[in-house]
Structures are given as structure tokens and as C-alpha cells.
Amino acid sequence: MVSDKTRRSAFIEKNLGLVHSCAGRFRGRGIEYDDLYSAGCMGLIKACDGFDESRGVCFSTYAVPVILGEIKKLFRDGGTVKVSRSIKELGLRINAAREHHMKLFGTEMTVGQLAQELNESPEAVALAIRASMPAMSLTPENDDGEDRQMDIPVDSPEEELADRISLEEVLAALPEEDQQLIRLRFYGGRTQSDTAKLLHTTQVQISRRERKILKLMREKLLDG
The missing domain is CATH 1.10.10.10 (Winged helix-like DNA-binding domain superfamily/Winged helix DNA-binding domain)
Known part of the structure; x- marks a missing residue:
């Protein structure tokens, strides 16, 4: 039996074209397409969770304004994508899975493998990886203004x-x-x-x- 979580992930992935369509409207306005797309993905997830088909409205009709709202919010926030708690938690699970796989097999997991391992959509995994990338600096400055190496427990x-x-x-x-x-x-x-x-x-x-x-x-x- 297919779980509700699996159906939700499949539904979100099926409708990613809406995100590309909405993000494409804002090209050339000062924000990278990847950031527009990431914000749009968050809007799609919100639309999926808030959609009520009993109202007789097509999903795309409901979702597009929600996606556009998240993208427009990106401009109001100065181009910074606000990462939700669920994405942060998924990022932690991804890091744990990658480290475990690396220790066992000595190779890096692909997005597809991570998605299958964690029962998440490939898009959600890619979004979480992207969101976690700028989270910390490898060489922050100390109080004296000198670079120091941060001790991070990864290979x-x-x-x-x-x-x-x-x-x-x-x-x-x-x-x-x-x-x-x-x-x-x-x-x-x-x-x-x-x-x-x-x-x-x-x-x-x-x-x-x-x-x-x-x-x-x-x-x-x-x-x-």
C-alpha cells in the first residue's frame, strides 16, 4: 500500500512544472533563477498541503497564486530564501545518510539514492541540500580578524x-x-x-x- 507521504511527494514532483512556469516570469529582475525556483518550491509544498479538492477548484488554479506569493516574498526579503523547519530537519537527515553511506561504501550518494533512502521526493532532497550549503563558513574570522579553521565532522x-x-x-x-x-x-x-x-x-x-x-x-x- 502506498503511504500518504509517498503520494504527497509524487504529487509535488508531478506539479514542479508550475514552479518553473512561475519562476520564469521573474527572470532578469536581480535574483538568481535557482533562488526563485527554491522559493517557488516552498510555495508548491504549501499549496499541496493546503489544497482542498472538495471546493471544486483545479489544483493549478489554487497553487499558482501561492507559488507566486512565495516568490514575491523573496523580493521583499531582499533575495533571501527563508528555510522552513522541515527543510532544515531533512538537511540533517541527508547529512547523516550521506556520512553513513560514505563510511560503508566510500562513495557519495546521488540525489536519487538519497530520495529513495529517506522516502522523500528528489526535489525536496535537492532543495534541502541547496539550503544547507551556505549555512556555515569553513574559515570564519576570530576576534583578532585572523582566519581560523572550523572543525567540521565530515570527510x-x-x-x-x-x-x-x-x-x-x-x-x-x-x-x-x-x-x-x-x-x-x-x-x-x-x-x-x-x-x-x-x-x-x-x-x-x-x-x-x-x-x-x-x-x-x-x-x-x-x-x-
């Missing part, structure tokens, strides 16, 4: 952070349509067929573009 945090930053930089340098494809596929957990529908193209074209983009990203990361 090679500097290398992990550097890898993430490098990946984000390479991704940000891609054309907008290529960024959207990669984010749908590997951050949003979408299949090639779903991505093709959202981007109004075919699965074959998505497959070809994806291989080409990943090859380019790999070359840039290796060159860096």
Missing part, C-alpha cells in the same frame, strides 16, 4: 564544497535552456520523457542534448 569538507562550487559555476555558464534541462533531469528527478514534454521537444532530442551537455561539463570540470 574533507573543503574538497566537497569546492566540488559543489565548481559544479555550480560550470552549470551557471551554460545557456539557459541547457541549465533548465540539467536541473530538471538531475535536480528535479525528471525522466527524459517528462523533461521533453516540459521543454516542448522529443525524448530523443533530450537524450542527445543531455549527453552533449554532460560531456561538456565533464571537460570543463577536468580542465578546472
Whole structure:
């Protein structure tokens, strides 16, 4: 039997296209698309939890104003995404799962593996990972203004952070349509067929573009 939590996650993931549609309205207004998308995802989650189908209203009709409200709030807050308690708690669970997996297998878990392990949607996992990234500095200043190393109980945090930053930089340098494809596929957990529908193209074209983009990203990361 499918649990309510699983159905909720599947429903949220199914409607991520609404977030992309709403976030796209605010491109070029001074806030990065990733932050617009993160705020929109929070709005989608709120809409999902507050939706009452007995009122006879289509979900998209109800959800779009809620998503737009969260994005507009982002501008009022100066571009800062306020992280909910549930996202923070998921971030802690993700860190624990990653460390456990690393100790057992010596490899980093993918977003998909984390989602399956924690019974969460890939989008929620990606959002929690992104929200936790700027939470602390690796080299804060002490009272004398000198850098000191913070003791963080993870394996090679500097290398992990550097890898993430490098990946984000390479991704940000891609054309907008290529960024959207990669984010749908590997951050949003979408299949090639779903991505093709959202981007109004075919699965074959998505497959070809994806291989080409990943090859380019790999070359840039290796060159860096």
C-alpha cells in the first residue's frame, strides 16, 4: 500500500512544472533563477498541503497564486530564501545518510539514492541540500580578524564544497535552456520523457542534448 507521504511527494514532483512556469516570469529582475525556483518550491509544498479538492477548484488554479506569493516574498526579503523547519530537519537527515553511506561504501550518494533512502521526493532532497550549503563558513574570522579553521565532522569538507562550487559555476555558464534541462533531469528527478514534454521537444532530442551537455561539463570540470 502506498503511504500518504509517498503520494504527497509524487504529487509535488508531478506539479514542479508550475514552479518553473512561475519562476520564469521573474527572470532578469536581480535574483538568481535557482533562488526563485527554491522559493517557488516552498510555495508548491504549501499549496499541496493546503489544497482542498472538495471546493471544486483545479489544483493549478489554487497553487499558482501561492507559488507566486512565495516568490514575491523573496523580493521583499531582499533575495533571501527563508528555510522552513522541515527543510532544515531533512538537511540533517541527508547529512547523516550521506556520512553513513560514505563510511560503508566510500562513495557519495546521488540525489536519487538519497530520495529513495529517506522516502522523500528528489526535489525536496535537492532543495534541502541547496539550503544547507551556505549555512556555515569553513574559515570564519576570530576576534583578532585572523582566519581560523572550523572543525567540521565530515570527510574533507573543503574538497566537497569546492566540488559543489565548481559544479555550480560550470552549470551557471551554460545557456539557459541547457541549465533548465540539467536541473530538471538531475535536480528535479525528471525522466527524459517528462523533461521533453516540459521543454516542448522529443525524448530523443533530450537524450542527445543531455549527453552533449554532460560531456561538456565533464571537460570543463577536468580542465578546472
